[in-house]
Amino acid sequence: MDELGVGLIGTGFMGRAHALAFRSVGAVFELPVRLRLTALADADGQRAAHCARAWGFAQAYSDWRQLIDDPQVGLVAITTPNHLHFPMAMAALAAGKAVYCEKPLAVTSEQARQMHQAAQAAGVVTRVGYNYQHNPLIVLARELIGNGELGQLVSFQGEFSEDFMADPDSPWTWRCDPQQAGGALADLGSHLLAMARFLMGPVVAVCADTHTVHQERPVRAGAPERRAIAVDDQAHALLRFANGARGSVGSSWIKHGYKNHLAFEISGTLGTLAFDQERLNELRLYRAGQPGFQRLLAGPALPGYAAFSPAPGHQLGYNELKTLEVQELLMAICGQGRDGTDFQEAWEVERLAAAIRLAAREQRWVTL
Amino acid sequence: MDELGVGLIGTGFMGRAHALAFRSVGAVFELPVRLRLTALADADGQRAAHCARAWGFAQAYSDWRQLIDDPQVGLVAITTPNHLHFPMAMAALAAGKAVYCEKPLAVTSEQARQMHQAAQAAGVVTRVGYNYQHNPLIVLARELIGNGELGQLVSFQGEFSEDFMADPDSPWTWRCDPQQAGGALADLGSHLLAMARFLMGPVVAVCADTHTVHQERPVRAGAPERRAIAVDDQAHALLRFANGARGSVGSSWIKHGYKNHLAFEISGTLGTLAFDQERLNELRLYRAGQPGFQRLLAGPALPGYAAFSPAPGHQLGYNELKTLEVQELLMAICGQGRDGTDFQEAWEVERLAAAIRLAAREQRWVTL
Amino acid sequence: MDELGVGLIGTGFMGRAHALAFRSVGAVFELPVRLRLTALADADGQRAAHCARAWGFAQAYSDWRQLIDDPQVGLVAITTPNHLHFPMAMAALAAGKAVYCEKPLAVTSEQARQMHQAAQAAGVVTRVGYNYQHNPLIVLARELIGNGELGQLVSFQGEFSEDFMADPDSPWTWRCDPQQAGGALADLGSHLLAMARFLMGPVVAVCADTHTVHQERPVRAGAPERRAIAVDDQAHALLRFANGARGSVGSSWIKHGYKNHLAFEISGTLGTLAFDQERLNELRLYRAGQPGFQRLLAGPALPGYAAFSPAPGHQLGYNELKTLEVQELLMAICGQGRDGTDFQEAWEVERLAAAIRLAAREQRWVTL
Amino acid sequence: MDELGVGLIGTGFMGRAHALAFRSVGAVFELPVRLRLTALADADGQRAAHCARAWGFAQAYSDWRQLIDDPQVGLVAITTPNHLHFPMAMAALAAGKAVYCEKPLAVTSEQARQMHQAAQAAGVVTRVGYNYQHNPLIVLARELIGNGELGQLVSFQGEFSEDFMADPDSPWTWRCDPQQAGGALADLGSHLLAMARFLMGPVVAVCADTHTVHQERPVRAGAPERRAIAVDDQAHALLRFANGARGSVGSSWIKHGYKNHLAFEISGTLGTLAFDQERLNELRLYRAGQPGFQRLLAGPALPGYAAFSPAPGHQLGYNELKTLEVQELLMAICGQGRDGTDFQEAWEVERLAAAIRLAAREQRWVTL
Structure with missing residues (x-):
């Protein structure tokens, strides 16, 4: 894969954290793929447009389904409230896209089981945002x-x-x-x-x-x-x-x-x-x-x-754990990941x- | 009460800790009673004699029953292995003496219950060595x-x-x-x-x-x-x-x-x-x-x-917690204690x- | 000012730290100006080109003078070894560009004095990378x-x-x-x-x-x-x-x-x-x-x-101090800065x- | 030496700290000499008598010179305000007694020099209360x-x-x-x-x-x-x-x-x-x-x-540093000390x- 288009859903605390990670990861790590910040979705279309501009995403959507349907989007990142993880991830999996979902995966373990099975059926890479790991x-x-x-x-x-x-x-x-x-x-x-x-x-x-x-x-x-x-x-x-x-x-x-x-x-x-x-x-x-x-x-x-940083003791921050998470996810998408939390x-x-x-x-x- | 005779049973880690506390407490605190270090007992008579000399106890016994029977002893301190707490404390209570016993009180809760009831019946002050408190x-x-x-x-x-x-x-x-x-x-x-x-x-x-x-x-x-x-x-x-x-x-x-x-x-x-x-x-x-x-x-x-110490930050040590425990015990014996662990x-x-x-x-x- | 073109000289530890900060600052803060990553210079032209691609700079130069001469560059960031700070900053000031220089400002205090005077004469915003502040x-x-x-x-x-x-x-x-x-x-x-x-x-x-x-x-x-x-x-x-x-x-x-x-x-x-x-x-x-x-x-x-982060205790990292530094610099360039280390x-x-x-x-x- | 009589001058913070150390040291350590708490001096005779009783000293003096003259006193401990260290220590040295003086040794370095020379001339053991060591x-x-x-x-x-x-x-x-x-x-x-x-x-x-x-x-x-x-x-x-x-x-x-x-x-x-x-x-x-x-x-x-304590992590307190100091002093008096602060x-x-x-x-x- 030469290039991967990222579609991010949600613009809250976690939405911004994802955006920062996607913006930084290529400057921090040598990646096996070139990232494109393809699309950002938020139910509030104005906010979607504003954040897309500030965060460098090429396209803004007020309907997350459009983002998933966007053929340029290869990876769907989900940062919405918990109860939306299920429909969004299921749709993304159905579209054959890699999915990066915030935790908790779902609001019931039955939903989580279905999501796991759908991911297996789809054969795509999935990751869940347990960034502390x-x-x-x-x-x-x-x-x-x-x-x-x-x-x-x-x-x-x-x-x-x-x-x-x-x-x-x-x-x-x-x-x-x-x-x-x-x-x-x-x-x-x-x-x-x-x-x-x-x-x-x-x-x-x-x-x-x-x-x-x-x-x-x-x-x-x-x-x-x-x-x-x-x-x-x-x-x-x-x-x-x-x-x-x-x-x-x-x-x-x-x-x-x-x-x-x-x-x-x-x-x-x-x-x-x-x-x-x-x-x-x-x-x-x-x-x-x-x-x-x-x-x-x-x-x-x-x-x-x-x-x-080449120097010890200079300290990473919370947001940089997200950058590390995104890097592992991208390696996995390119077939080089270690065992992540899928x-x-x-x-x-x-x-x-x-x-x-x-x-x-x-x-x-x-x-x- | 003018004077209280202390009888200490045991010369191990806790025996010495008790001895240090009894030796120090009168120089640290203004006490309502004068302490006498009356007797020290250890099954090993030679050790009893040696420690009595070093620690300032007037008398040494190799048989703890003699210590309890000693009419000069008003307070019996028990620092022996756990299974001996029961017979020693019961004997001391039967003799109407105040008892200061190391923890745990007994090896079964049934024994502990009997000890508690005997203490109530005897109407004497009891304390157990939960010194961290x-x-x-x-x-x-x-x-x-x-x-x-x-x-x-x-x-x-x-x-x-x-x-x-x-x-x-x-x-x-x-x-x-x-x-x-x-x-x-x-x-x-x-x-x-x-x-x-x-x-x-x-x-x-x-x-x-x-x-x-x-x-x-x-x-x-x-x-x-x-x-x-x-x-x-x-x-x-x-x-x-x-x-x-x-x-x-x-x-x-x-x-x-x-x-x-x-x-x-x-x-x-x-x-x-x-x-x-x-x-x-x-x-x-x-x-x-x-x-x-x-x-x-x-x-x-x-x-x-x-x-x-009149100065903050100068720090107390573990053994001094015992001195504090003994002080509270002596206050209780003189009717001035706060609620201790009896x-x-x-x-x-x-x-x-x-x-x-x-x-x-x-x-x-x-x-x- | 609508847009500010950034020219970054150097691709070492500090070069990358600057790049990360320039990439993140707009997604972290609402800025009064749109940033463009205009040019990156390194004496090693291949490295310049590679890093420019990875870090998102539009242009790569092997000669830092070209970067300073680039009319699109409004802000020159200097992250080279200390002895180069003087000629680079003096050239940038002579070209009327804002300058963001890594510490120490110069290798002698006489050089530093000249740089200060040149900055005053040029009337541009200058900042030095004392990021811990x-x-x-x-x-x-x-x-x-x-x-x-x-x-x-x-x-x-x-x-x-x-x-x-x-x-x-x-x-x-x-x-x-x-x-x-x-x-x-x-x-x-x-x-x-x-x-x-x-x-x-x-x-x-x-x-x-x-x-x-x-x-x-x-x-x-x-x-x-x-x-x-x-x-x-x-x-x-x-x-x-x-x-x-x-x-x-x-x-x-x-x-x-x-x-x-x-x-x-x-x-x-x-x-x-x-x-x-x-x-x-x-x-x-x-x-x-x-x-x-x-x-x-x-x-x-x-x-x-x-x-x-909206949440306390989530911790910033070293690199994010650079993002904060860059934000203050940009505010100053737009006339809204507090007193920075110029x-x-x-x-x-x-x-x-x-x-x-x-x-x-x-x-x-x-x-x- | 079989027995050593201790004479303590002063009943303040340091006076009590010395008293506690002298009372505990024999129960903590095997000593090469038996200690006797011979005399306590305080200019306030009532306080001297009260503390002597509480701390176990046999005799109370309101005049420190009497304490030094007491033939039973072999070791003079000085815990008075700094300016009194000189006359007291000089008198004790003149009487051929070992001296344990609180710090600072004197109020001028000239006084300190004289005290050092007097100690050398007397050939007795001296120690100064740098207990943290x-x-x-x-x-x-x-x-x-x-x-x-x-x-x-x-x-x-x-x-x-x-x-x-x-x-x-x-x-x-x-x-x-x-x-x-x-x-x-x-x-x-x-x-x-x-x-x-x-x-x-x-x-x-x-x-x-x-x-x-x-x-x-x-x-x-x-x-x-x-x-x-x-x-x-x-x-x-x-x-x-x-x-x-x-x-x-x-x-x-x-x-x-x-x-x-x-x-x-x-x-x-x-x-x-x-x-x-x-x-x-x-x-x-x-x-x-x-x-x-x-x-x-x-x-x-x-x-x-x-x-x-036989157990690690149980912690010593400030006063116990004094006990350690006194032990080293007594070892030195018995010819077994390591190099102390004389x-x-x-x-x-x-x-x-x-x-x-x-x-x-x-x-x-x-x-x-």
Whole structure:
């Protein structure tokens, strides 16, 4: 393939993050394909046009179906609210296009399963935006684990906490709607579950507890009327992994003081590693026999970092994780990818989240 | 009471820690009673005599019953292996003496219940060595919570991890014997459960998972023969508190890199606090609306600290937590104590640990 | 101005960093001008052509004079080795173009003075690449200071240490050449001095000590021949500021363990702030009367951050500081800039560095 | 020697710290001598009697000369305000007693010199209370340096900052009196200079700047009258060491946010170590070739720690550094000490402080 036309749907936080990544990736990495920013779609046509101009897309659409039908578009990137992932991805797959979809893949695991099957049938490359996995330090962590440097894995303790819903007057949004995969577990926890699977492998059993602390919220910012909330503000679960390790995960969007606290520790018979997304350029590593934890700073010895900077300690930002994600996606489209989080893997993440919800609802262990 | 005679049983790690605390407490604090170091007992009479001389005890016994019978002894401190706590404490209570017992109170919760009832019947002061609670920063944490400064409590995430059994060749000891309250949950986890109750109040339901990673160990250091191990190397549990908060706890003695990692975070609707015993002189505190976590260093504004140093940031050590514990105990004996961890509370901790074990064994939620 | 054509000279570490910034800035910020990536120059014509294609520049030149002469180029960005800054910037100024030059401005303070005067005569916008100043947390720090929130400033302690020359077998490069503004003080220290001036204002007196630890290095990587080194591996200085504050600075490229340790503390009569570039998304702040330092995480409340992410704690990377720098430059070109580091200010930094060198050479205090 | 009688002068912060150390040392360590707490002196006879009772001293004196004359007293510990160190120590030396004096040794370096000479003439053991040097991690640091594990030493950057005088209304005390060795450099800085010499060896040249920020203070707490202050609130200096290393030191008692921030970094050609007294149980260590700094927690593998606790990570407190200091002193008295900070070394520290003062006053480099 010489050239790949990108069609991006959505112009919010994630839409812009995708646009930045697509704009940067060719200047950061030597790519096996030339990218064209073909089209941008937003239901608000004026916004679509404005953003297309600012972000360098050749064409703007107010109807995402037109974008998918555009023959110049070879890759469809989906950054809309969760409940739209399903129809958009299914249409793109039906059109035989590669799909890059934000997480969570879908609002039910049944939808996710159908998307996975459609992707398999279509035989195209798919990827889901679990961008934290593309951090060079996380790739290093996976290599260390894969090489046995932690020994036999024993435990995983993880948490993804933020506080953007901690104020009881934070209003209802679609993230509070269970029909749209709302709640702390779906919104934040799915990143953590994906990370757990990425580093530890499959989970075979879960027990869990979910909790709606603020049971109603203003219908919108500042409004006096309040609306009942059915989704979890926080969730806790115990996990058993197929490799025999045990662990726990927590997810909260009401934990004061935390802004992007995707943190975990993995321990094995030969060592421990610890990570916190709030310091995404650091990994703490302990090897049996050493006097203490080492703090590793990201640097050019790690996979992917050197393309951004030849100097260690200069730090990558959140948006650059997206650039790394896009690079891996493009390599995969050109047949050179390593194993990324495709629709199958994202479906497995949704299955795991569904099992946690079931375990919480029925207050019992659930096996997968 | 003018004078109180102390009888200390045991000369190990905890025996010495008690001795240091009894020697220091009168020089640190203005006490309502004069202490006398009356007697020290150890089954090894020579060691008893040697330590009595070095530590300043007037009398040495090789039979702990003699110590309890000594009419000069008004307070019996018990620092022997766990399975001896029951007979020693019961004898001391029967003799009408105040009892200061190391944790865990007993090797079964039934024993603990009997000890609690005997203490009530005897009407004497009892205390159990959950010394971490006496850290001035922990007392501050409890005050902040009690004053509502965190709002309604929402979550507790805690962990007590060390790595002294991480090496699979660390030999069997009595700590590996379930008959002696062995295992990571009993040995380390009980500190964490006591702390959870101290700060959060009662737990009403638990679900748990325990795990023996190293299923046999050398019968003693360097021995080729190995012995099967039945106790947990690590345990994870979900908790529901009576106040509605939810949370998780973990306990491990095989988590590489950690030496005294009794760490927890408590979150409420108005803030979050975080603590790690590996930095026992620091508390991290976040209040809603603030731009970030504050790191509080222990200082003389906190209850108990000023007696050790008039200057902030000069740091207390582990042994000084024992001095604080002994001071509270002596105040209680003189009728001036605040609510300490007595046999009743320690029995509640054992009940909670037993519920966790049951939940793990039967893989189901257990209510208390 | 509707459109601005960018001409970039150099394709190394900084060349790419500039390219990334120019590519991203329009998608991150609403700009008052449309950017065109007009031309890229590198003495190696093939590399120029390759990078122009990959980075999206319309034209490639092997002769930088052609780039400056290109009538489409309105802004000349210079990222070549230090000794070329002077002829390139002087030519660009003579052609009436805005100039964005990497630091240090020149290899002598006399050259810097001439460049400053030429810029004044030309009446164009100039900026120098002291990108660390554009960190939203640094802009916040400056605002806090300006608003008097630290009270009267009392002290500045700063350091910029890395270890990329710590190995005595790290070979000679142009950075070891005093004719090219080599040495730790020029290479790293100038960032620190610029930061000190940015936050504290002018320095009126210095005393200093410079030190060449490794007095010869291989002529190139792996070569057996060694070459004498005349520049400093580390430098220390005392500073007196015009506002009465005192302080010290250190600079080293042989301090093991540090990768990008541009760190400083500023203290006033009402508080202290502390920063370390190795954690560029954090600022520690203490206000008189508070119980401890607060750790602020960068977030959308800070100037500039929200354009990259609406969510706090998501972290900016090193390259994004360049995007912020370019945005400020473009605003200035459109007459909307705040006070940036222009050639005048960069000349002042060079004067300060020269005074430090003089003070070290003559082992005496030097006044400015 | 079978028994050593201790006479302690002073009952303030340091008096109590000494008392605690003397009471604990025999229970912590196997000592080569039996200690007796013979006498306690305080000019306030009632306080002397009260403290003697509480701290276990057999005798109380209101006249320190009586204590020195007491034939049972073999060791005189001096914890009074600085200007009394000279007459007390000289009298004790004249009486042939071992002397343990708090820092600074004297209020002028001339006095310090006389004290050193008197000690040499008397041939007794002397020690000065630079207790931070007895931290097992500092002893480890010295061993690492001595064994060449950092290579050739290159730099020392150190600071001792607190904020107890940061409030301009903190009243005048004797610490503000230059006749009593007042000022931040004498009070805090001398600890840092002693540490620099302990780890780095002699200093051969200094350049310095001292600064009185608050030039008058209330004559006493709350008083409206104010009194002029002549001593430094902060001091900065450059150092050249005999071993060729360079560095800087700072000292401040007005640096907001710091409570006991005796912090330093030592770098050599093979590594770097970093320490901060506010986390006295941690040492950060980087070795060339490693991926990052290691955080060492104090533990029983270190010299001295195991006597306090067999378990790593359990942490020593400030007062226990005094216990370690007293143990080393007692070993020295029994002829088994390692090289401690005696009157000769303390005089060298005073000479160094005096050279810094001279360099600041005359604004020039001073050689020693």
